[in-house]
Amino acid sequence: MSAKSHIHKDAPLLEVKNLETAFSIDGTYYNAVDNVSFRVKPRQIVGIVGESGCGKSVMSLSVMQLLPKGIGEIRNGEILFDGVHLENMTDSEINRIRGKEIAMIFQEPMTSLNPVFSIGFQLQEVFFNHMKISKKEAKLKSIALLKSVGISRPEKIVDEYPHQLSGGMRQRVMIAIAIACQPKLLIADEPTTALDVTVQAQILELLKEIQEVNDMSVILITHDLGVVAEMCDEVIVMYAGKIAERTDVDSLFHNPKHPYTQLLMGAIPKMDEEVETLSTIKGIVPSLKNMTKTGCKFAARCPKAMPECVTVTPQLAESEEGHEVACLLYETSRPNTEVNA
Amino acid sequence: MEPSMPQQTSPGLAESAKPPKSQSPWALARRKFLRNKIAMISLVFLLIVCVMSVLAEPLTMPVEETAKINLTQMSKEPSAEHFFGTDKSGRDVFARTLHGGKTSLLLAFSITSAVIAIGTLVGAAAGFFGGWVDNALMRFTDFMMNFPFLLFVIVLKSIFIESSTGTLIFVISVISWTGTARLVRSKVMAEKENEYIMSAISIGSSSPKIIFKHLLPNVMSTIIVQATITLAAMIVAETALSFLGFGVPINIPTWGNMLQEARSPDVLTSKWWIWIPPAAILTLTILSINFIGEGLKDAFNPKSNR
Numbered sequence: 338m339s340a341k342s343h344i345h346k347d348a349p350l351l352e353v354k355n356l357e358t359a360f361s362i363d364g365t366y367y368n369a370v371d372n373v374s375f376r377v378k379p380r381q382i383v384g385i386v387g388e389s390g391c392g393k394s395v396m397s398l399s400v401m402q403l404l405p406k407g408i409g410e411i412r413n414g415e416i417l418f419d420g421v422h423l424e425n426m427t428d429s430e431i432n433r434i435r436g437k438e439i440a441m442i443f444q445e446p447m448t449s450l451n452p453v454f455s456i457g458f459q460l461q462e463v464f465f466n467h468m469k470i471s472k473k474e475a476k477l478k479s480i481a482l483l484k485s486v487g488i489s490r491p492e493k494i495v496d497e498y499p500h501q502l503s504g505g506m507r508q509r510v511m512i513a514i515a516i517a518c519q520p521k522l523l524i525a526d527e528p529t530t531a532l533d534v535t536v537q538a539q540i541l542e543l544l545k546e547i548q549e550v551n552d553m554s555v556i557l558i559t560h561d562l563g564v565v566a567e568m569c570d571e572v573i574v575m576y577a578g579k580i581a582e583r584t585d586v587d588s589l590f591h592n593p594k595h596p597y598t599q600l601l602m603g604a605i606p607k608m609d610e611e612v613e614t615l616s617t618i619k620g621i622v623p624s625l626k627n628m629t630k631t632g633c634k635f636a637a638r639c640p641k642a643m644p645e646c647v648t649v650t651p652q653l654a655e656s657e658e659g660h661e662v663a664c665l666l667y668e669t670s671r672p673n674t675e676v677n678a
Numbered sequence: 679m680e681p682s683m684p685q686q687t688s689p690g691l692a693e694s695a696k697p698p699k700s701q702s703p704w705a706l707a708r709r710k711f712l713r714n715k716i717a718m719i720s721l722v723f724l725l726i727v728c729v730m731s732v733l734a735e736p737l738t739m740p741v742e743e744t745a746k747i748n749l750t751q752m753s754k755e756p757s758a759e760h761f762f763g764t765d766k767s768g769r770d771v772f773a774r775t776l777h778g779g780k781t782s783l784l785l786a787f788s789i790t791s792a793v794i795a796i797g798t799l800v801g802a803a804a805g806f807f808g809g810w811v812d813n814a815l816m817r818f819t820d821f822m823m824n825f826p827f828l829l830f831v832i833v834l835k836s837i838f839i840e841s842s843t844g845t846l847i848f849v850i851s852v853i854s855w856t857g858t859a860r861l862v863r864s865k866v867m868a869e870k871e872n873e874y875i876m877s878a879i880s881i882g883s884s885s886p887k888i889i890f891k892h893l894l895p896n897v898m899s900t901i902i903v904q905a906t907i908t909l910a911a912m913i914v915a916e917t918a919l920s921f922l923g924f925g926v927p928i929n930i931p932t933w934g935n936m937l938q939e940a941r942s943p944d945v946l947t948s949k950w951w952i953w954i955p956p957a958a959i960l961t962l963t964i965l966s967i968n969f970i971g972e973g974l975k976d977a978f979n980p981k982s983n984r
Contacts, residue, residue, distance in 0.1 A: 401880055407809035428885065436881030443873050443880075449875040453703050453895045462891075463881040514881060564812050 348420075349376035351400065351522055352553050357394075357401045360625060366412060367625035369395040371578040374545040374653075375521065382548060382555040384569035384586070386562060386601070390622040393558045394579040397524045399424075400556075401441055402431045419521070437467045440488065446507035450499035456510055457495030458482075463517045479673035482513040487543055488595075505536035511541065511553035516547055523548070524556045541568060562605055566590060575596050577622055577634035580653050584660040594662040596641045633665065641666060705900070710977040716974025720966030727963055731779035734755055738773035745769070745929050747857040756951050758886075763951035775929040775955045779934040781896075782960075784849060792851035793912075794905050798859025802889050802897075804859070805866030816863070823856045832924045843926055848917060860902055865897040900980030906971030912965045917960060933960045 342559040344385050356373045359366035359511055370392045377383050384395045397595040402423060416423040418439065423431065435441075443449045446620055450459060464470050470478070476495065483491035486509040487665065499507060501628050508528065515523055529537040545568060565572055572589045573599065574582040583594040593599045600618045614666065616676035628634060630648070636646035646665055656659050663670050680944075711717060717858070748768030752760065756763040762771035804815040834849045870893060878892050894901075919925030920934025921941075928935055933956040940946050940953035 387973040403876060405805075414872075416981070428870070432884055433881040434882070435879065441877070445873050445879055448875045449877045451892050455702065462878070462883065466882045498703070501701055511877065514877070517881075580903060 341515065345365050349417075350379045350381075351377040351420060351556075352417040353396075353400070354415040354417070355562070356399060356416065357412045358395050358404065358409060359412045360395075360409050362626060363589075366410070367628070368408070368412070369578050369625060370399060371577070373575075375573055375580065375583060376558060377487055377554050379554055380474070380548075380552055381571060382545075382569045384565040384572045385556060385558045385575060386572060386580075387561060387575035388560060388618075388622050390624070391575045393560075393575055395578075396575075397441070397526050397558055401439060402426065403434060403441075404641050412479075429567050432466070436463050436515075436520070437518045438520055438522065439522045440518070440520040442515050442523065442525045442528045442593045443507075444530050446504050446511055446531060447513050450507055452499055454461045454497055456502070460514055460517065462493070463514055466493060473640075478496065478517075482517055486513045486516075486547075487508070487539070488513075492568055504532050505540065508532060508536075508540055512540070512543065512547070516551060516553075519551050520553065522556065524558070526556075526558045529561075531557070531564070544568070547656070562601060569594060574601070577628060578668055579634060580661070580663065581635065582660075582662045582664075583653070585660075588657075588660050592660070594656060594660065594667065595635075596639050596666070597635050600640075633663075691893065694833045694885070707974075707977040713822065713861070714973040714976060715912075719974075720969035720973070723966045724831055724963065724970065726777060727959065727966075728783060729755075730776055730785055734773070734776035734780050734781060735803040738770065738776055741777050741931070744773045744777050744931050746858075753949055753952075762955045763949075765936075765952045766945065766949075771936075771955055772938055774960060777960065778933045778936050778956055779963075781926060781930055781961075782913055782916055782934065785843060785916045785926070785932070786909050788847045788907055789850050789912045789915075790909045792847070792860055793908050794901060796855040797904075798854065798894070798901055801859040801862025802866050802893060805863040806870055806885065806893060808867075808870050812863075814940050815859075819856045819859050822853055825853050828854060828919075828974050829920060833953070837950075843930065846919070846926060850912065854908070854912070856907065858901075859907050862901060864899060865900050866893050869893055869896050901972070903971050903975045903978070906974060908969055910967040913960065913964055913967075933957075937968055 353376070354374050356370055357368050358370040359368045361367075371390075376385070381581055386514070387393060387398070389391050395404070397407065398409070400416055400418075400423065404410065411424050414424070414621070418434070423434070426434075430485060443626075457479050459477060460482060461475040464475045480491045480495055483494055486492055488506060494502070494510075499510075502510065508531075510527075523544075528544065529540050533539060541564060544555065544557075548551070555568075557563060557564070569586050571585050573580055574595060576591070576597050581597050582589070582593070584594075589598065590602070593602050597618075600616075603616045604618060606615050618638060622639070623629070623634065629636075631650055632647040633639070633642075633649075633651050636642045639646065644663065649665060649672065650664070651663045651665045651670040652672055653661050653663040654667075656667040656669045665671060683841050694884060701741075730737065738744075746769065748764070751760070751764045751768035753766050754760055754764040754768075760770050762775060763771055765774070780898050800815050800819065804819075806813040830853055831846075835845070838845045838849075866889075875892060877887060878888050881893070916925055916932065916971050917934035917937060920932050923938065924930045925934050936956040937953055937960075939958075
């Protein structure tokens, strides 16, 4: 399952190159996603982890072209989906891809469904958007879909309204809507954060099952490393809009390289250890306005920070085969050194 | 199999004891509204007024007859022949009240429809698209708001010399939609932040589809309540303008034109039957519209439990 970034034989489904997404605050642009590149291969589950405010969601919104208009903007870089550029598409062009080729699940199942319409109505909308289909067929299809996401008595649920369903059921409905047209890529933005733990496990299991059945790729955005360990093939650790580390899930858990990743790992509570207080990472992610332009953005909170961390910007580079990291502790991350992994 | 999550405060909660067939928010609001006594009485009253007005001609006389001056029947008190008596020109007050209601209500309903349509479109577009669209539309709205209502109508009415009911509808509509536009805009702006809008976009729905299918139904309750307020206000506006002589041409009976007669002290003090009927019906109609609006507001509010 080792994911290597330089394999060319199976072309990536999604390729993000040097993406810079910025938000304008008082007329000045601040990069929320700063020069990020990664690939998602077919049938791969890529996890994106990081604290709140480190650019995970903004990156996924950039891919879907869902950035708030007039405020957020892709300033630079390319987003290639199946070889097609997404970043400059018009609304009607991207609308043909949204929901059909790329679908998205959101964090908050409580508000992700329109309260005034029945479940069936909302499910059918995606069919009407992308297929020529009769009302009757759409209804049959949506019942089948609901069944496939593990909703019992789907014939009844299609006529019910969102407020009659529990959070877990609503998230299942959201998943059903997302997979209705069998997209090639599913972006799940913290799909289980708002659910309680038992439901979380069910939803994750369902996602994995659907991924296997439909041969989808999945980008799973989360701040739960447990979810990553269970689900993902490859992991991207983000900090302050940049990729700190990118590798396959095994190497990440056995050999975390970036100090940030190491601290994140340390912050996971362990069942077999008894500690007074859980370890935390001091400080918070700097706000967009207060981010340093040069140097490592994590330097201020990093226990291993060196004086040069403030002045030299580390580069994301392979320090080991298939294991990219952006930290000056590793020779390869120093600017102007040859990458010879 | 699902552990039940704590339910949100939702319209369904109050009625969950005996689950009704349909739980759509519309059905819930309808049930709540039907239980509201004052609103229902008002609705029935309004319907009676509307039906009577529409049926004015078969019930009394053709509209041309109501304008005919009859010198032999001047200022007669109410009697079996003239239910509400006759006015100073010998015209039947009952017939004029019904015909007046027809004109007044037609005017008010037309203006309200126009105002709500324009206001909703402008407000929804501004609120949904934001940015320069919002800026342009809202500055235009501000511009339109600057015109003092009465003055503007009077000036426009003097420009269109051959003023008719149609002109009046147009003139009032053109400057009255601004409040609705602002209201709808703010509602849409709040509503579009909900994730279901984002998820609708993410399944490839186009902007018009999102506005009309997702946003407007969710702000419809506000729009409906606003419509009732506008309706009442427009009846008053018509009456006020006609009373001042700037409204509907004087030969067409409306409640406002009828009240104009009460400007003479003689009518006001000693010939009560000339102005009381239109005034009373006018007041009751406006009151009932306001009660209906209040009832609707209550019905759409998921937090009220009536």
